[in-house]
Amino acid sequence: MSSVSYPVFKETCQQQLDQSGMCSPKSGQLLYNQNPEICGILQLSDEVLPHNILSRLTPRDVASIGSVCRRIRQLTKNDHVRKMVCQNAWGREVTGTLELMTKKLRWGHLARELTTLEAICWRKLTVGGAVEPSHCNFSACAAGNRLVLFGGEGINMQPMADTFVLNLDAVNPEWHQLECRIIPTRALGPYTLMPQRVLFSGGCTDVGVLLSDTYLLDLMTDKPTWKEIPTSWAPPSRLGHSLSVYGRTKILMFGGLAKSGNLRLRSGEAYTIDLEDEKPQWRQLECGAFTGIGGQNAVVPPPRLDHVAVSMPCGRIIIFGGSIAGYTLLRSFSCWILQRRNRRGGLLMFLGNHQNLLGVIAHAWLEEQGFWFLEGTPGRNGVSMNYTSCAWQANRIRIHDFKFQKDHQAIDILLVEIELALCEGLTMLK
Amino acid sequence: MSSSLEKNMLILRSSDGEEFIVPEVVAVMSKAIKNMVEDECASNTIPVPNVDANILAMVIEFCKKHDESEAEAASDLKTFDSEFVNRGQEALYDLITAANFRDVKELLDALCQNVAEMIKGKSVHHIRIQFLGYQLFEILTSNFIWNIWCDRDFD
Structure with missing residues (x-):
């Protein structure tokens, strides 16, 4: 599907032919009568064609058929039809969110940009404030439009327990330190993002002990503090795993380096917790839940740690890269090696009912365009580190790239914002 | 009856x-x-x-x-x-x-x-062939008809 480029309507003599020849109902009737072998389906009335047929298609199909002739192009300009088409592809909830966020845009425009990602561009962001003292091996995540950075190691590998927030909605974004501490201090714990809430589970303390506790930071309160979520059972303690949100309040934990008896082994298990429950509990997902959805050809991701997990609309989660058994490389380097050795190494894991379009396309992006890959490089003498993560929100994709240099005490943030809604000049079928 | x-x-x-x-x-x-x-x-x-x-x-x-x-x-x-x-x-x-x-x-x-x-999942070309009829498509793209239509005055 994604190998077909997105069709663009082109004005050619052929179109004029279509217009005056077959597809305008008036003269089309004449031609139809003269040539009984011409199919009449595209001559169905202006009422039946859009509402009964076009509305059952996907955005790309509508773009294709809209380029066939001028009359159908006019019919595809119907915004109601376009909305139905977007709902088919992305589900009702995502479409509703998109509608709220991008009031002024037409659905045809949105559908095109979301399908092709043609409007993406890099933007360098300079922000005020500073994260001091400098950190490395910290955890970071996006919560709504805010970046949260916490934990990690300071100077001389000193474990840190502070939390910094960068609010990108502000006119002049600045780093602020939160007056709260995460207990106990830890390095390289995973994170997840939810609207205005950050969940944090597991990780590793300064003396190398693996943890299995779960904390929640709510940024909506006046004085945000980390709160532990008490659970009667928790997955084995681990680090290097991923946490992803699906269905608003459900969290999926996958992989990592887990404690198993006296050993530490890579894990391929998945656990979920629903924060909306009265007493949230971790539950293990059966492997059958993965294989059952994809049918016979389903793959189960092999055990791994330090991979990337991306939450997509409609409850899909993509697991990519990481370190799998047999590769004993530097942790931050392992993804790059995996990518080189096995470009098709991205494994897809689907949750939820709609497993059509977006997941497949994202997989293609993973394969064809490098920017989706997690790529970390160890610094010259171990003091700098690039940290990349990506997160998909309703209408934008973000990739954060933290460059950290201990000597210069500077944090440089490259932020890619694929703001599908804000790009003008790339209108579809106009 | x-x-x-x-x-x-x-x-x-x-x-x-x-x-x-x-x-x-x-x-x-x-x-x-x-x-x-x-x-x-x-x-x-x-x-x-x-x-x-x-x-x-x-x-x-x-x-x-x-x-x-x-x-x-x-x-x-x-x-x-x-x-x-x-x-x-x-x-x-x-x-x-x-x-x-x-x-x-x-x-x-x-x-x-x-x-x-x-x-x-079809391309524009395939939809044209499928729904507008292959033969007609060929005829319409041939130069003969092309010229006739293009000589006409369109909107």
């Missing part, structure tokens, strides 16, 4: 004059006919203009099957539907027009879904 008609049977007359005796429960799957019956506009014979005998027979076949198999397994009905809609494009066009005009929702849904499946 009407005197020998059983109770709860309706006569439908196609545009070319052929008459079909249909149980009322089957006929009222068409909302248009249902409205006529409810408004007591339905005399002995209900004319179905714009739908010829051939197409009307198909529509009745579909409605009968759906009426009978309400209790049957849904999978059977699905198989029937997919076989029923697997027709030439001309018949599809006529059926869709008839289903839309007589307001037979199940039939319209099944037919339109079939057409949508024919479009899905």
